[in-house]
Amino acid sequence: MMELEVKILDINIEKIRRIMKEAGAVLVKNELQENYIHDFPDRRLLKHNGYARIRFVKDQESGEEKVFMTTKKLISRDVYKKMDEHETLIENKEVGLGIFRALGLELLENVKKTRESYQYKNTLVEIDVNEKTYVPFPYLEVESPSEAELEEVVSLLGYTMDDTSALSIHEILRARGITPNSPEGL
Secondary structure, X not given: OEEEEEEXXXXXXXXHHHHHHHOOOEEEEEEEEEEEEEEOOOOHHHHOOEEEEEEEEEEOOOOOEEEEEEEEEEEXXXXXXXXXXXXEEEOOHHHHHHHHHHOOOEEEEEXXXXXXXXXXXXXXXXXXXXXXXXXXOOEEEEEEOOHHHHHHHHHHOOXXXXXXXXXXXXXXXXXXXXXXXXXXXX
């Protein structure tokens, strides 16, 4: 599935929540995430702008837990980051981690964060707050299947496309003089 994505950095979380509520957006996720990022020993996925991930999710409202197995590969990054993404729900974290090990993948990193996701039309507006040791500032990811709708939502949030970034979190951190503590490409 094709996904268009931009980031907006240093957000005011309460302002974003208010705008989403006033626009009639629906809170579809309020979760804690643990992301287990994997690649082969030769880093062939990262070298080709991809990775494999197991994501453990706990809903902060209901306590429900889910686990997803995902592969992602960057297709292009101009104004938008375009990703080829394949994802499926799996039975549990240990099963997914075992499958990745059996395939020869190595665990590169375990990143923990909270994510609030709002659905507005066909677009997701996701407030991400990572562990401060990884990313010390809150940011948005705006994901949409449509360029026009993505631009509409960015404007609704009070930003312009010039305020957005298609850079990876690593590139953003490096530009701010922060040395990422995880592998390039994530």
